[in-house]
Amino acid sequence: MNADDDILARRLAVTLAQAATALPGPPDGALGAVRRRFDRRRRRLRLATAAAMACVALATAATVAGPYLGLRPSPAAPPDGAIDLWTLDVAERNPGLRDRIDAYDRDSGVGVRLSTFGNDAYKTVLAAPWPDPAPDVYENWGGASLAGPVRAGRAADLTDAVAERPEVAGALLPGVLAGARVDGRLYGLPMTGVQPVVLFYHKKLFADAGLSPPRTYADLLRAVDVFRDRGVTPLALAGGERWPALMYLAYLTDRLGGADVSAAVAAGRPGAWRQPALARAAALCQELVRHGAFGDTADVLRYDSGDASRSLADGRAAMQVMGSWEYGSQLHSDPAFAARDLGWVPFPTVAGGAGDAADLVGVPANYLTVDARSPYRAEAVDFLLRTVTSDRYLDGLLEAGEVPAVRDLEPRLAGRPHADFARFAHGLAAAAPSFTLVWDQALPPAVAGELLDRTAQLFRLEITPEAFVAAMAATG
Template sequence: MDQKRTSRRSFLALAMATPLAATTLAACGGSAGPGQAADGGATIWFLTGQPKEDVRNQSVDSFNETSESGDLTVAAYQNDAYKTKIRTAIGAGQAPTLIFSWGGGSVRDWAEAGQIEDLTSFVDENPEMRERLFEAAWIPGEVDGKIYAVPHETVQPVFLYYNKKLFQQIGAEPPATWADLMALVPRFRAAGIAPISLAGQSRWTTMMWLEFLVQRVAGTEAYQAINDSQPNAWSNPDVLKAFSMAQDLVRAGGFVDGFNSVVADQNADQALLYTDKAAMLLQGSWCFGSIKTDGGTFVSDGNLGYQSFPVVDGGKGDGQSTVGNPAQYYSISSKASDEQKQIARDYLRDGVLTDEIATAFINEAGEVPIVNGIDDQLAAAEDGDFLSFIYDIASNAPFFGMSWDQALSPTAAEELLTNIEQLFGNPDGFTPQQFADSMNAVSQQ
């Protein structure tokens, strides 16, 4: 792909265990409180999971080495544990100084409750921050035209990973359409291979199947109506059809046996792919680094394939649009002291995505930082083909749908995940209409 010819304007369509050991003790407990450093300094919470965890720690360590305002103390948590812990901490007024999120509904709720700082003037006073990052990445951090969360890290579309060796074993091609995917299920089953790996216990992984089906079947407007919590958005007939198609896949045995007991936080769904137990995996770009790191020679032997989600014949949605995370975000707790807030602002300005850290995300994590002007660097990287694939998806997508559990309010998001668990776990006892009725009610609260 010619990176220089790809328009960045199309990015305008883009629009949370166990803590770490010694370095987290001051941030995680003791008399200082769960969100406070023992020495009164600033705190930052983010997610575990290699290789990105190492890059995040590099960013903080590098900042602390030169910071004149003070140091940041780190605590890291697994994804699902973090989502629960951060809600509890913010509600109790014990949030860390810097609050990690994916933008959207959580940021709006925190902003409206006065729990996070308005960062608009800070960003305006440092225009190079905004100019350096993808413009569209700022959108999920805005509330009513004001900035409450600064984007950082990487753009993370979701797509279909597949095991080339297993496809070769049954003499099949990756699915271009939904009908192709459904036809592959009995073929893989007959060969003793799980067609699709799914970490169903984590629920948000299952959500991605519904998101793509809604976009492909019902179209972009229907997807956005859900994200905007429009009345009766969930009972759109095409949305209900998409949910029925997902249940058809469950009934057909599309997912690995016992998928509701598989957990994404331990990367068990990825392991099923690279150990030749499952042929496909719908996941985000964040998985590539861990598949490469944990999968032995799976990637280097050329066994990993990837492609966009299949199209649905007769559907209203295009096949180029995607879903996922336009970026990750940091907000500053309004409960922090002036000194802590200053450290946090300095980190957002000088430490989050330096050239060194952006390069580490590319070379160590195998992801695309939300930094302008790195086209040539992506193409020249060891995993240049994969990085170009990610960049191509994000830059050419007519629509980049924000994940539902981040776009919705935390209350609606939890109800969503509960309903998803029932929709997939009990396909003959829980109907798409029951799902829609529940979500229509909670979305208006």
């Protein structure tokens, strides 16, 4: 695909996302099922083939995409001067977001137009060069996904605006706000809840096997052997997407070497990949593979499509290491399982390791950032300040199974059915001595891509731990 085709594909992907967002809410029955199938297929869209496929899909979408294709405006569309807000599609689970958008449309006279994307498509659409058309507000993970736009002048400095609204800054966990700082300045506000990576497990399977959830790596290895012998995949791994495997490597590195080692890797410091804890962590990953921890289908399971999560819910797998968003996914797709048999514990410790058992790996939060070149910059900043700590928005996060990144969460949990998990995840985040951003988000895209490729090879036993370290050290 040449540069012109790439630009066309990205523009079409944006148009399709906007068209899909413009669809009316599905009624009960067959139409709702059709829309859900459409949504799932849209999330699986691969940008590599978008230049060809999007033209066909665009023709289908044209009848509902008027406001985005220059056709007859939809009466439900925001006015022509609208703040374009781009997020991942999981944002749709927060009913408070739509409520706040509607309120801002009504009260400010400036519309907010939400476009949502699947994970892989979103990363491609936001890749350099900056997309055209560009969003006014966009979701990001902090780390390199925020530092790049800051350096390119596509992120508005929110430091002074937030300082003038102490009720906003004072409500949020300082450790989460730190994830949106670049060179000491603030460029984002948390859109999601706190997202530590934890170990989820199937309570009934563990009870049937007479096991307690693993607290140490030795416990984990023992559980792997037991479940393998019982014909159950011990750990659901969405190896069809490379990033879930990286969570094991990052956590084991932290547990073995401590937060300083993890931080050195995340910051891309010279010599970071040569630290002994990394090679030892890579060896433990391969030990899990050789014990059959991930079964025979890890290379084809995907997370975005729900494959790995379903295998945990239906009892084909006993555990899954995943970000706290897994709770919301299970709550959304299988609420009975989430309420009855879904359990969770922190990622296991490693005997003799230098890491603190309370250290976390994950995503402190996903952030909303305003494009510094937006013609609606002032309005967009105002929208963020009104939204992210509002009662309706925070309550919406809780309804979606997320854990708001606020200091005082307990009063919001009264009478809520998901309070146990919220207390667990919030307690981890509030008490963590270190909260390391997952490496594929912390590192620049080229290095992250190499890391994901090499991690996949490591888990397929195609390279040794030493070869993995050497390959990554060569990236700088």
